[in-house]
Amino acid sequence: MDVCDQTPLQAVLLEIGRELESCKGEGNVADYIPELGNVNPDKFGIHLTTLASEHFAYGDTEEKFSIQSISKVFSLALVFEREGERLWQRVGVEPSGNPFNSLSQLEYEAGIPRNPFINAGALVICDHLISHCSMPKQTMMGFFRTLAGNPLIGFNQRVYESEKAHSYRNRALINLMKSYGNITNDLELVLDLYFFICSIEMTCRELAQAASFLANSGVNPLTRQQVVSSSKAKRINTIMQLCGFYDEAGEFSFKVGLPGKSGVGGGIMAVHPGKYSIAAWSPRLNAKGNSCLAMKALELFTTRTKMSIF
Amino acid sequence: MDVCDQTPLQAVLLEIGRELESCKGEGNVADYIPELGNVNPDKFGIHLTTLASEHFAYGDTEEKFSIQSISKVFSLALVFEREGERLWQRVGVEPSGNPFNSLSQLEYEAGIPRNPFINAGALVICDHLISHCSMPKQTMMGFFRTLAGNPLIGFNQRVYESEKAHSYRNRALINLMKSYGNITNDLELVLDLYFFICSIEMTCRELAQAASFLANSGVNPLTRQQVVSSSKAKRINTIMQLCGFYDEAGEFSFKVGLPGKSGVGGGIMAVHPGKYSIAAWSPRLNAKGNSCLAMKALELFTTRTKMSIF
Amino acid sequence: MDVCDQTPLQAVLLEIGRELESCKGEGNVADYIPELGNVNPDKFGIHLTTLASEHFAYGDTEEKFSIQSISKVFSLALVFEREGERLWQRVGVEPSGNPFNSLSQLEYEAGIPRNPFINAGALVICDHLISHCSMPKQTMMGFFRTLAGNPLIGFNQRVYESEKAHSYRNRALINLMKSYGNITNDLELVLDLYFFICSIEMTCRELAQAASFLANSGVNPLTRQQVVSSSKAKRINTIMQLCGFYDEAGEFSFKVGLPGKSGVGGGIMAVHPGKYSIAAWSPRLNAKGNSCLAMKALELFTTRTKMSIF
Amino acid sequence: MDVCDQTPLQAVLLEIGRELESCKGEGNVADYIPELGNVNPDKFGIHLTTLASEHFAYGDTEEKFSIQSISKVFSLALVFEREGERLWQRVGVEPSGNPFNSLSQLEYEAGIPRNPFINAGALVICDHLISHCSMPKQTMMGFFRTLAGNPLIGFNQRVYESEKAHSYRNRALINLMKSYGNITNDLELVLDLYFFICSIEMTCRELAQAASFLANSGVNPLTRQQVVSSSKAKRINTIMQLCGFYDEAGEFSFKVGLPGKSGVGGGIMAVHPGKYSIAAWSPRLNAKGNSCLAMKALELFTTRTKMSIF
Incomplete structure (x- = not known):
């Protein structure tokens, strides 16, 4: 790292962790999927991985959580690498x-989602994935395992089923896109893959590791494999910067100043191109659906270390 | 009839029929459902039934056609009578x-359709029908047969299947409503009933007869049975007047001046409360989805006989 | 009259008036224009004029009130007669x-208002009026005076100024239309004429009289002058039927069953083509902006006399 | 500069300039304001200023052009420093x-613009400016002159008048906001200030210089004065990153990778926090309203120098 040596970074995380103790209790755990509610709401962890494979951590960083929408970054990477610019x-x-627009905007724009991180866009990505892979679930799971360096990453069956049972809005979205011809595979297959990917579970450490190729010009630092081209990594980072936080992208960009992606499971992943990747997790969400403590932790981190892109 | 005696009415229909010969060829047969395209586009018929059971007809009035959205009036009547004012x-x-609003407006209004004749509203009516009847298809079919006085009315299996295979937008609508809690039964059952009802086939004569209870304060003139209360018949007529012609309600109200309902099969049904019911059919549609010739025939009819409500 | 003789009609109004005594107090006087609030909220009057020049009345029918949006029917009549079908x-x-759509829908439809009774549409009518008349205010005022048979009809200066001072939304509408090229005259002139027309004051008797040409195929029963052609009268009645009551057209059509128009001053005017015109007034409005008591009075009237178009 | 020495940077600009010669002719000069059309469409200039006060330039960098919406960054800076967080x-x-939403979204969100760079938001900023300054035009002009280090910066009277004469949509926006209470000063004063600021003219060199405080933690490198706090500079950069390019923010972020702002005069200004500010200008615009050549020049620049934030 060019601005901090190792000891201070660990100290900064420790300091942040202690400071946030007093903020526990803010926000509410997601309840739109019942299964997501079955988690200790006061968990908190943060893990940072540098491109030099240094690791710094604080809190519940070895506990698995549902990565939910953070998975959209990884399915995008896999599909973008195979499909190329035609994807757009x-x-x-x-x-x-804003969220209100979800169906209205999709209708106005004739079934073309605005970006790959809103649900409609992620469904299109899943549709592509099925077109490209004969066994898309296995391919996707293998992708996560290779990136995280852990062959034991899995998904949560109960969350998966819970998602599936509460999916009416996603079904409205995919049917609307299909009516415009923007879905090519069987709708049930696409939805099933979507729920599967959302229900994957990772720890903060695994997530930070898995995201590190985006900080590393598309190269997996563990395997030295080019996961996506450098240009594609930059494109994905840009989309995270602009679209990664629902209706709070501006707020996150300002406070944290890193490209990132959040999920309603309470996780946030972010990268500093050329430097590090980081993952934080805490289940309680603010009104916009982003984890209160994870956002605060990242804000404190980039403020204190001055390691943001702005 | 108080303004015309029998001979002139038949003469008026004959005159209109001949006059419209020169207009044949205008408009296009509906093609969003392939099966609807398999019909002779130049068919034309018009049939009028007075409350005194007089019948006047011209053209292909004994030929069956797909009543499509005209069916929504009948399912509304059946459900409204059973459910009462809670329906609203x-x-x-x-x-x-306007049509653009279909999904947007439904989203803005949190899943409550604006009226029972837009697709979303008709799906809610089907949902009610399932809640009220153990065998809703049979009940609905029996309703049509009794009203039309013909036990042989049926549905078109190929149209039914064709509807079902091209139903993505309807599936988007019903899933969106379900996400707001405004559908209570299984979505597939509701959709299946909806497609079934849309694919019912009737002749102009049968349709005019079936609609006559709405001109007769809710009483079926054939059986003297009170199908819906007088007040409910008035409510249904009002909804037809305001919402019966997609985005052309104002145009139809002005030109024809009767409460009515059209379908993309090319049929139009209308009633003159206290006097008569009328059905016209011709498959070619204008840009708004209403039959060119059937609209023109009704316009000529009410203009010449001065038998409109305005 | 064909269904009631004179005595019962007067008796019906008396009965309705007494019955509504118990409903006084419901609803609230319009307050978006402060000046409209300066009125006794419990006033109530109803006046009916038959085409045979019979008059029946109950309550405060000789008291002037601000006709507000009811004026839009008369400016439409004047402009439609001169401009003809090009108007559309x-x-x-x-x-x-729905009301939410006011600006959104206008933007989506590129500056063409949906009908002449929403504010945007009435502004287009005023724009036409200026193009057709060298002194549009005088022309309009003369039109009202001739129709009502009273040369003393005037406007309320304080309401006019109050409207003008609270006109931001109307200014947004007219500027948006101008940006699409759908206003041809100076915006201030158009707005000024609009506010002037809205601030005209009439009594129930005068209003019922002024509207009677719409019940009489376009002929002013006082002067025998053809105000608008019979076809144009029918068109105007149709537009009233479908668009006369803000977001309560369906409700009014069902309950009252007559083409009509309401204003936020608490007035409602309605016509029964071929039979009579009627005006009711009471300042307290329901949540949709229509007079509670005037609506109820008209509902009771058409229910008891069975004199509606449905 | 930490990655390039002086010679190469100048060489890079020269190379880019030559390369772009072949692209001249793409796109069209803005014509919604006639006066903007009176410019040589094939002009092109690019100027870079480092925080160390080095200057590198190519092309028509000493020619004044209308900065148009780029001015919104500077009015925001001035107001944000005075108003603080209450501004939000x-x-x-x-x-x-998307642009379609301009009025619709403003109506849906009750008169609160989404950000300070859409027209509605910039009008709110102008409203604040009037509340804070007794002579806002002079204050604003002085601000530009101090930042650019040139007391002769002025505005174009004909562009100013041309803007004013073609301002219906802006008038619709401001009246709509006023109807929601989100404008406090006289509408004409606010609009007049808005048009004035948009019609300010600068050269590429002046613009790059004026923007350099945003690359320098809020400090004007010429005067060492703290223009806005470091935190506020970061906030402004974030808003530029997410909202600076109309409906092409994602595209610009990806291709150029710098916070920036474009104007329909063909200018683009961008900053690399901690390193440099840059301005490019060429009048022909792409379909989204951003300068074809200026975008391409910045893209080539950050690609070749690898000096972007991603």
Whole structure:
């Protein structure tokens, strides 16, 4: 690391962790999927991995949590690498405005989702995945395992089933896109893959590790494999920067200043291109659906270390 | 009839029929469902039934056609009679503005369709029908047969299957409503009933007869049975007046001046409360989805006989 | 009258008036324009004029009130007669959906208002009026005076100024239309005429009289002058039926069953083509902006006399 | 500069300039304001200023052009420094989705613009400016002159008048906001200030210099004065990153990778925090309203120098 040596970084995380003790209790655990509610709401962990394979951590960083929408970054990476620029004919790269627009905007824009991180866009990505892979679930799971360096990563069956049982809005989205011809595979297969990917579980450490290729010009630091081209890594980082936090992208960009992605499981993953990747987790969410403590932790981290992109 | 005696009415229909010969060829047969395209586009028929059981007809009035959305009037009648005023908690009675709004407006209004004649509203009616009847298809079919006085009315299996295979937008609508809690039964059952009802086939004569209870204060003139209360018949007529012609309610009200309902099969049914019911059919549609010739025939009819409500 | 002789009609109004005594107090006087609030909220009057020039009345029918949006029917009549069918190139004849759409729908439909009774549409009518008349205020005022048979009809200066001072939304509408090229005259002139027309004051008797040409195929029963052609009168009645009551057109059509128009001053005017015109007034409004008591009075009237169009 | 020495940077600009010669002719000069059309469409210039006060330039960098919406960054800076965090009660910091939403979204969100760079938001900023300054035009002009280090910066009277004469949509926006209470000063004063600021003219060199405080933690490198706090500079950069390029923020972020702001005069300004500021100009715009050549020049620059934030 060019601005901090090892000891201070660990000290900074420790300091942040202690400081956040007093903030525990803010926000509420996601309840739109019942299964997500069955988690200790006061868990908190943060883990940082540098490109030099240094690791710094604080808290519950070895506990698995549901990565939910953070998975959309990884399915995008897999599909983008295979599909190339043609991908953007079926999904955009611009912010979507506000959540109210979800179906309205999709209808107005004739079935083309604004970006790959809103649900409609992620469904298009899953549709591509099925077109490219004969066994998309296995391919996706293998991708996560290789990136995280852990062959034991899995998914949560109960969360998966819970998602599936509470999926009416996603079904409305995919049917609307299908009516515009923007889904090519069987809808049930696409939805099933989508729920499967959302229900994957990782620890903070695994997630930080898995994301590190995006900080490393597309190269997996563990295997030296080029996961996506350097240009594609940059594109993905840009989309995270602009669209990664639902209706709070501006707020996160300002406070944290890193490209990142959040999930309603309470996780946030972020990368500093050329330097490090980081993952934080705490289940209680703010009104916009982002983890209160994880956001605060990342904000404190980039503020104190001055390691943001702005 | 108080303004015309029998001979002139038949003469008027004959005159209109001949006049419209020169207009054949305008418009296009609906093609969003392939099966609907398999019909002779130049068919035309018009049939009028007075409350005194007089019949006047011209053209292909004994030929069966797909009544499509005209069926929504009958399913509304059946459900409204059973459910009563509580019905309006789940569906409105106001015009919907324009087709663009279909999903957007439904999203903005939290899953409550604006009226029972837009697709979303008709799906809510089907949902009620399932809640009220153990065998809703049979009940609905029996309802049509009794009203039309013909036990042989049936549905078109190929149209039914064709509807079902091209139903993504309807599936988007029903899933969106379900996400707001405005559908209570299994979505597949509701959709299946909806497609079934849309694929019922009738002749102009049968349709005019079946609608006559709405001109007769809710009483079936054939059986003297009170199908719906007088007040409910008035409510249904009002909804037809305001919402019966997609985005052309104002145009139809002005030109024809009768409460009515059209379908993309090319049929139009209309009633003159206290006087008569009428059905016209011709498959070619204008840009708004209403039959060119059937609209023109009804316009000529009410203009010449001065038998409109305005 | 064909269904009631004179004595019962007067008796019906008396009965309705007494019955509504118990409903006084419901609803609230419009307050978006402060000046409209300066009125005794418990006033109530109803006046009916038959085409045979019979008059029946109950309550405060000789008291002037601000006719507000009811004026839109009269400016439409004046402009439609002069402009003819070309008018519909710049304003539609279809219901607008809901109030939320006011600016959104206008933007989506590129500056063409859905009908002449939403504010945007009435502004287009005023724009036409200025194009057709060298002194549009005088022309409009003369029109009202001739129709009502009273040369003393005037406008309320304080209401006019109050409207003008609280006109931001109307200014947003007219500027948006101008940006699409759908306003041809100076915006201030158009707005000024609009506010002037809205602030005209009439009594129930005068209003019922002024509207009677719409019940009489376009002929002013006092002067025998053809105000608008019979076809145009029918068109105007149709637009009233579908668009006359903001977001309560369906409700009014069902309950009252007559083409009509309401204003936030608490007035409602309605016509029964071929039979009579009627005006009711009471300042307290329901949540949709229509007079509680005037609506109820008209509902009771058409229910008891069975004199509705449905 | 830490990655390039002086000679190569100048060489890079020269190379880019030559390369772009072949692209001249793409796109069209803005014509929504006639006066903007009176410019040589094939002009092109690019100027870079490092925090160490080095200057590198190519092309027409000493020619004045209309900065248009780029001015919104400077009015925001001036107001944000004075108003502080309370500013965000009246304007948001999130991307707006798409241009279609301009009025619709503002209506849906009750008059609160999504960010300070859409027109509605910039009008709110002007409203604040009037509240804070007795002579806002002079204050604003003085601000530009001090930042650019040139007391002769001025505005174009004809562009100013041309803007004013073609301002219906902006008038619709401001009236809509006023109807929601989100404008406090006289509308004409606010609009006049808005048009004035948009019609300021600068050269590429002046613009790059004026923007350099945003690359320098809020400090004007010429005067060492703290223009805005370091935190506020970061906030402004974030908003530029997410909202600076109309409906092409994602595209620009990816291709150029710097916070920036474009104007329909063909200018683009961007900053690399801690390193440099840069301005490019060429009048022909792409379909999204951003300068074709200026975008391409910045893309080539950050690609070759690897000096972007991603």
